[in-house]
Amino acid sequence: MTGLRITVLPGDGIGPEVVAQALAVLDAVAPEVEVDVLDRVNATTFARTGAALTDDDLARIRASDALLLGAIGDPSVRSPDYARGVLLRLRFELDLYVNQRPAVLLHARLSPLRDPARRGIDCVIVRENTEGAYTGIGGTLRKWTPHETAIDADVSTYHGVSRVIEHAFRIARREVCVVDKANAVPFGGELWQRCWREAAGRHPGIATSHLYVDVAAMTLVSDPTRFDVVVASNAHGDILSDVAAAVAGGLGAAPSANLDPATGFGLYEPVHGSAPDIAGTGVANPLGAIASLAMLLADHGHEDQAQAIQTAIRSTVDKRRCTPDLGGALTTEQAAAAVIAELA
Template sequence: MTRLAVVPGDGIGPEVIAQALETVTALRIGIEFDVLDHINAGTFLRTGVALSEEDFTRIAGCDAVLLGAVGDPRVITPAYARGVLLSLRSRLDLYANVRPARLLHDDLSPLRDRANRGIDCVIVRENTEGLYGGSLHRMSGAEVAIDIEVSTARGVRRIVEHAFSLARRGMCMVDKSNAVPSGGALWQRIWRETAADHPNVATYHLFADVAAMRLVADPTEFDVIVTNNSFDDILSDLAAQIAGGLGTAASANVNPDTGFCLCEPVHGSAPDITGTGTANPVGAILSAALLLEHLGYGSEAKAVRSAVDRAVAAGHRTPDLGGSLTTQQAGSAVRAEL
């Protein structure tokens, strides 16, 4: 039996994850849930431990992880978030962050030109290196802060290879090699070498600022974008907004070599709406669909996505999408379509 580790987390995380789990249960495919609802900011504030060794062993012993959100305004140190999410990414070597961006309905797009609204792309992020993989901060009497961005040939090659494996039409590699030449040169060389092994995939390169501009001008030109940790963090949120907003955005953190996967909605813990019953469950439900697909339940994942599309098209939406449904009602509407 497939075992899924579930970490509801903080803020609206437990609210939206509950809807995702109800949706998976409605499929009746026999997935077993191991819910670790004690991994949260409250536990960290009480014990100082973000993720115990026992909890890590439980998670690593499952087939995949569904995570709600990590973050709480009471926690003023980055040690908590790094100790949960970044620790799991690093220790499980989940080096590929995959962020699909697909417009759910035309009226959700902020773009003026109707012909260019239909974004349907995947942004692939190197998840374990770069500025976020182990940046160093040093302060002196002159108040100097130093962050070090590290890219390795192994790290770049494997993320570029995975991005090519997802390409349907084309591949865009994004960097800032005109301003950051050392890392840029490494990415450029490995990208060209890998592209030579995929002659049927159209490839091109953009600087990060130009890519942001063109995502807004005409996102339909993009199929797969691959870039480093920090640039992807920005571009993927921009793409999510173009596709309808962060409340609908799903993501997967994957190690394609081991097959392990952690999926999560990207909206964060949203403390400002926690407990109001207005959180959008779509990002969590679509994250569950990503997870199902990764676990081999392709037809079920497709059914969930289709149900979300129909529910949104019928106007069954939470306030962030212009509707008036509660979190529970929006989840129920998706399951009614399912």
């Protein structure tokens, strides 16, 4: 349980605020963990130098066991090269092919659903993270004319699809639901369904189901208790994971992990993004960053500390010792202090 070394990218907006509180929690539960803070990777540096993530930055990240990220994005930077140069470079060069987002209802009052029997969402959205519609493959023909044509390719490979579906089966408790749009996108859809059937054959103890993405979205907001693990393509998983987070009470407390299960390396980050509209106001919810830290610890041999953090989070939310978005009145720092007090 010793020897864990993590790199931290505070990033932009509320990122540095919530990361500071996650590190305070880390110091309370596992002070022996070595932390390397890489605070030069941000929008200010990009605006000044044009560099999003340098080779030296990437080398420091590779030298660690995991990466904790606050948020990337600032309205002052209009170029997509910044976010792509950080997030997509990390995903592609570190081969973080799994995006894993648990969605768990922390308290019944946070659910937007009317029926109490269907509020208890407790599922994981597994999203393919290195293929699909976000590869940047495509182009524009006759740009700036009335006949402009823009093409983005949605890429699915047998290697990529089979390995992310295999991961979904490995973490499932009872069922894997594969989501696609094979009735309208037949070629990629057929590949996803074939890989799903092959994986199901290797895991006979796990139930399986299939939904088209529109039906899956509808079911997430009508009866999310139906799901255990959902696996989907990059774009579909991106949308469904945000829907699941909203059904679980909002983005503020939602964690995520970008993983390469083969190497064990992961990038852990809260789902909420940089939220520049509330940066510096002291109301940002730190629970997403703290829960992301718990995922990191659980994946790297600190299961007891991770479970203690999750229990403390639930307790603070139950007592309304949390930020306003979850029904409390605490500041960012106070909400993290409440978690630390529960740990004590």
